[in-house]
Amino acid sequence: MTAAVTVTGQVRIDRRALFPPIRLQLAPGLWTVLLGPSGVGKSTLLRLIAGLPIGGVFAGRVENRQPIALMAQDPGLLPWLTVRQNAALGARLRGERADAARLAAILQRTGLSDHAGKLPAALSGGQRQRVALARTLMEDRPVVLLDEPFAALDARTRMAMQDLAAGVLAGRSVLMVTHDPAEAARLADRIYLLTEEGLTEHAVPATSPPRQHADPGAFACQTALLARLIEGAPR
Numbered sequence: 001m002t003a004a005v006t007v008t009g010q011v012r013i014d015r016r017a018l019f020p021p022i023r024l025q026l027a028p029g030l031w032t033v034l035l036g037p038s039g040v041g042k043s044t045l046l047r048l049i050a051g052l053p054i055g056g057v058f059a060g061r062v063e064n065r066q067p068i069a070l071m072a073q074d075p076g077l078l079p080w081l082t083v084r085q086n087a088a089l090g091a092r093l094r095g096e097r098a099d100a101a102r103l104a105a106i107l108q109r110t111g112l113s114d115h116a117g118k119l120p121a122a123l124s125g126g127q128r129q130r131v132a133l134a135r136t137l138m139e140d141r142p143v144v145l146l147d148e149p150f151a152a153l154d155a156r157t158r159m160a161m162q163d164l165a166a167g168v169l170a171g172r173s174v175l176m177v178t179h180d181p182a183e184a185a186r187l188a189d190r191i192y193l194l195t196e197e198g199l200t201e202h203a204v205p206a207t208s209p210p211r212q213h214a215d216p217g218a219f220a221c222q223t224a225l226l227a228r229l230i231e232g233a234p235r
């Protein structure tokens with residue numbers, strides 16, 4: 001199976017390597033989830049794949065680049081645009097008219113229909129994150145990069161958004177960065193840990209995502225991941 005995207009190489013910041021040379025492959029049509037300590041370079045990897053500038057020097061290559069949608073850590077909403085306009089920003093920037101039916105459906109599924117006319121300043125942090133997710137879902141791209149997309153959400157909304165994203169992005173090649181082992185265990189087809197020692201793969205549950213939070217395999221995976229993250233070193 002040809003990978004949707006492959007990143008091979010290394011990033012240096014101020015001449016210091018963030019991590020040893022790695023090879024990260026995104027499985028086509030599946031969810032790849034990346035975890036690792038703060039500052040190790042996870043967002044930098046997403047930016048590399050998206051073709052955006054990074055804070056350091058990349059020695060390597062990104063193969064099979066395809067049209068990509070990126071949901072960055074910062075929701076990046078334009079404060080003078082309404083929720084509806086922010087969600088449809090991609091089309092607006094391309095000088096196109098957003099698909100009104102699709103926009104309405106995505107606002108409804110992200111629980112934003114009642115807030116569609118509000119400005120970002122009138123929203124909670126979690127609602128802003130949902131607008132950013134809606135904007136990402138509006139972009140109909142084969143590769144989707146999500147940088148801690150559900151971090152500011154309460155437990156119930158987080159689970160609903162995870163299920164929504166899994167449904168709407170089914171068949172896309174997704175790379176999601178998260179600090180939450182439970183989220184990784186629920187959503188991942190592949191799990192990788194990035195540390196200062198490099199990239200290692202972690203076993204996923206036998207069931208298909210999205211998994212129930214009480215799925216025994218997902219729970220075991222979550223516990224094992226947490227142990228590895230606390231340990232800080234690949235086994």
Ligand SMILES: Nc1ncnc2c1ncn2[C@@H]1O[C@H](COP(=O)(O)OP(=O)(O)OP(=O)(O)O)[C@@H](O)[C@H]1O
Nearest residue numbers: 013018037038039040041042043044045054055056
């Ligand atoms: N524009 C920049 N200029 C200089 N250094 C940068 C820049 N962007 C990131 N860095 C540095 O690169 C390193 C990796 O940052 P990155 O944001 O990729 O980490 P991360 O693993 O995503 O962290 P977190 O989990 O905290 O989001 C950090 O040491 C950070 O300070």
